Amino acid sequence: MGKIAKVIFVPILCCLIAGCTDMRILEDQGMIQAISYDMATKDKGSDIALIKVTAAIPLIQKDNLQKIIESTATSSKDARIEFSSQTDLELVNGQLRTVLFGKNIAKQGVINHFDTILRDPTIGLRSNIIIVNGNAAKMLAENYQEQEPTYEFLDRLIEKQVDENIIPDIDIFQFMRDVKDDGIDPVAPQFIQRKNHIDTDGVALFRGERYVTKIDASKGTLFSILNKKMINNGQLNFDWPASQQGDAEFAALDINNSRRHINVYSSPGSNQFTVDISIKVKGSITEYIGTKNLDNKKYRDGLGEKMAESLEKQTQELVIFTQKHSVDSIGIGKYVRNSISYNEWKNLDWRKVYPAIQVHCSAEVEIRDYGLIH
Amino acid sequence: MGFFRKRYKKALLTKENQETQESVSLENTINQFRECSDLVHNALPELQVEYLYIENLVNEQKVKEYLVEPFDTIKFPDVSLILTEKRYKKTADSRSLYKGILNGEAAIFFKDEAYLVNLFGPETRPVNESGTETVITGPHESFNESAGQNISLLRRRIKSSHLKVYKVSVGKVTLTDVYLLYLENVANKDFVEKVKQRVESVETDGIFESTMLVQMIEENPYSFFPQFLTTERPDTASSKILEGKIVGITDGSPSAFIAPTSFFEFFNSPEDYYQRWAVATALRILRYSAFFITVFFTAFYVAVITFHYEMIPRTLLSTLLESRSRVPFPPLIEALVMEFTIELLREAGARLPTKIGQTIGIVGGIVIGQSAVQAGFTSNILIIAVAISAIASFVIPNYIMSASIRLVRFGLIILAGIWGNYGIILGIGLVLVHLSGMTNLGSSYLIPIAPISTADMKDILIRAPFSKLKTRPYQAQTRNPYRQKKK
Incomplete structure (x- = not known):
């Protein structure tokens, strides 16, 4: 191959190797920070159990730090389609940090909802999973701290509680591994919404993919001693x-x-x-x-x-x-x-x-x- | 005193004229230098002596001592006696006669014979502090434009008869003297031969700077990177001579070049050896970090903002979003505009006189630092990135290297804007392939990383205590590798 051919072909090959990654310019992205799953109230006469999915994305406005988009659908994939019509931003998952499950939906099993999360390569496996004793969407939508959106507050709360060993350090990867492992059952931190703050509710215990019961928050450290x-x-x-x-x-x-x-x-x-x-x-x-x-x-x-x-x-x-x-x-x-x-x-x-x-x-x-x- | 003082205007000396062989005679010489108004022609009729010299090349004191006084007191028969003195060299070759006059010698014509006496001594700049390579501790002397002065600075530091000074004239018209200095018992003979041969084979009308000469003798003339270290500091140059390398001094240039050089030497400062080893090591690490910051910081910003929003930490996300949301340009354009502005400022600062140079700093600081962000022209995080990369680029001790690196950065920013992190890695790959393919007098440019030489890393990546620095660098390929007594 002559020198000129090399000079021409190398850049062309480089272009090909690069594939077709889309530009994702920061300010045009709706970066989902937290996503919550709940059971929706059933329509009368309908057999299909509907789920309610909400997502929190950051906003730049001074008075409102997060935007909550929600949809009710039969599956989490349907919900996503509905999401995108609610915002001018391109919804992306790469910044997802917390996945919240309402207790009622966790009792029915969580694996189905994980499908999208696991398939999307941009979602880090270090995202946290938490169970909400009550309505997860409601907890996410409310604002607890000034100048700090709820998803960020929640993220920091989890980090701190994990650091003090009050709740186990469970990310998506560990949770899924424990679900598939036959020698251990998964656990997840459980939170509850109080009047104007979020409180640690304890450790949620799962049997396989289904929520069973919880250990009280006061026994959280004890559980960490046994678990780790x-x-x-x-x-x-x-x-x-x-x-x-x-x-x-x-x-x-x-x-x-x-x-x-x-x-x-x-x-x-x-x-x-x-x-x-x-x-x-x-x-x-x-x-x-x-x-x-x-x-x-x-x-x-x-x-x-x-x-x-x-x-x-x-x-x-x-x-x-x-x-x-x-x-x-x-x-x-x-x-x-x-x-x-x-x-x-x-x-x-x-x-x-x-x-x-x-x-x-x-x-x-x-x-x-x-x-x-x- | 009865002198005839005549001034002849002689035509400019041309190559053809110089090369034609002529017989040594006063007429020919005067003809050769016609229309040169600075030629002084004096005749002493009673002694039958005439002499010529170029006024601006000689020292008045020497003229008095060697020309005026000796011939003033004597009578005609003693002239031949005086001319037998050693300082008067008899010359039968017209070419060396002309060359002598051009080098500041006086040509003395007596009967049919011509003699040369050296009167050279024009005004030179005194030895000053270096403008480009300043240190806080350590000698402050720097080279100036006089090669003789520069060699004297080195000779004073290395008092050894092994220090050889080989002279080559470069440039058909300028006849610039280039001196190659090396320690005969330490330097690798092949390298010495190679440098001699390359310098000798330079064919051009003239050179004015060492940095210009090295571009004519290097192996990769199309590369972005300088391949010979150039320094203005006699202490750096003499330390390189001790390492077994060759130092080249060009007359009329305040910088000396060093061969062979590795890429990493451009990141070392002589002060590293004057500081305590721990401080010096920290400084070296700082400089290498500065290198990476210069090359990558802005490119990384562009890549992350354009493609990899996933990589942004939670705590930085809102700040970045906020500052980016006001900017109308895509990140690549934004970054290029800012980098371009910084380069404008830098170049303006370098070209302007110092007094006006300060204005540039103020205008640039206010316009870029504040107004650009307030006007929503750029994001403030980018300003920080660009400013830090600019500062980091000035940390690199060698200005020529620092300028090259700044240029490479632009390529990486564009690649980052097109392909994101993939582009950056691609760019690094290409630069790395290029760097590792480069040679310097046949030795690798990336020594001691490739080929690996762990012993050299002690004095390139870090600066180990002197008790650990017992050997000369591997790159010098010296016959005499130990610089300290073996224990």
Whole structure:
């Protein structure tokens, strides 16, 4: 190939490789930031369940920071067609950060609505998924903070709560992976709309793709300790009412580091599993109301033991709660699966086995620092 | 004193005239220099001596010392005695006679013979601080337009008989002296031969600058990038000589060129060696970052705003949207207009006298900084991008390299406007292919990255403490690689 031919062909080839990406000039795009799914009220005499989809896109006007577009349709794809006729902007998904599901639609299963989200390559798999206890569209449409649109507020709220381990860090990728995995059931953070703010409602537990129940927000950190191998942040509160053993005490532990180990013991050939969950928490006391002087190592160790005891009890309760609802949200199934052969796991109906297995929780609490009181 | 003072106007010396062989005679010489009003012709009839020199090339003191005084006191028989003194060189060749006169020598005619005595000494600029390569710590001297002065600056720094100064005359008309300086026991002989040969084979009527000469001897004349490092600083030049490289000095030019050079040397400043190693390393990293900012920042802005809205972080989205919403142009045009304006400002500032130059700064600052945004002409984020890339481009110590990089940036901005990030990557790819294909005296331009030389990275990408810098750079291909005692 001659030099001139190269000079001509190389740019032409470059053009071809580039494909046909459309220009997406920033100010012409309606960048959907959050999208919500709810059940719509059914028309009388109609069998088809309608869903209500709303999307929040940023606006540049000073008084109104977000524009909500909504549509009622039979599927999320129909809804999208209706969306685009409501705005002069080109609707794009590349900035999608939060997917909200109303509790009522989550109970029916969420997979169908994920289809578009998963297929569109511009949607990052790190977008959050949350469940709204109530009407998701209504929660998204309302404004809670001045100078800050709701989608942004929500995004920051999730980020902060995840950082403090009050709610699990669940993005689309993790959620879908857990849905497809047979050794774990998915979870999602759940929020609720109060009078003029959004509140954390807890952790929504799913059985497969369907919403089952929730863990209260006060147990969120506890769930994170059980759910994750290690956490580095969070706070645990312990409350002991006055009894014959001693006076009433209250202690708040700021977690520096918490590790969880799961050991599975199984007797071959049978479906009997014993699972040991051991938790090691290192933390600092940030608040203590009680009679004991923590400067004394004896009392300090005593308090640590009391905390561990309480922690064991609470985690045990949490596991039993999931067993009662037959949802393996902690992912014990994955550990069981690793401990046995593939065939054994194939023949096992984990959903049925899980509620019956023995789970034993043990905890250790190490007090690193208890502060100074002058 | 009885002198006849005659001035002859001689025609300009032309190439043809110079090359014809003539016999050495006063008439021929005067004829050769006809219509040159600066030719001084003096006759001493009682001594039968006549002499010629060019007034503007000689030093008055020397004229007095070598011409006036010796012949003033003597009688006719002693003339031949004086002319046997060493400083009077007998010349039988008319061409070297003319060349001598043009180099500031005086031609003395006695009987049928001609003698030359060197009176050269025109006014030169004193050694000043460098205007283009300033440092805060370190020597402030810089080269000036006199090659002799420049060589003296280097000789004073390297007191070694191994320092060779090879002279070549370049330019058929200008006969500019080019001196190649190198350490004989360190520099690679092939490189020395190559440079000598290339400089000698330059065929042109004249050169006035080292940066002009190197464009005639480089291997990739069509490239955007300078291939020989040029410096105005004697400390840089002498450090390169010590590294085993060759330094070229052109008479009449304040810059010296260095061969061979790698791309990364353009990002090093002599001050790196005068600073503590940690500071110097940080400065080098800063300069490489500046390089990337200059090349990519505006292009990246264009790509993101035109194609990749997904990449914008949540916190920046509303600001960007707000500032972009008022702009009537597509991002590519917006960016090109702004970059063009900045280049206008820069060029205007460079050409204007310093006193008016300040006005440019104020006008530019106010017009671009505020009015353009207020009028909705551009977005303020772009102003920041353009301004930061412009500042970053000035961080690069070598002005010629910095100008080349600014030019490459325009290409990338256009590519980014057409194909987005793909275009940027394409552009980098092309530049990288081009850079890695370039050679300098046959050695790679991208040393020490390609071919990789980990030892050199200590002194190119970072600046390791001196105890770690024991070897001369790989690129110099020296026979004598250790610069410190081996332990």
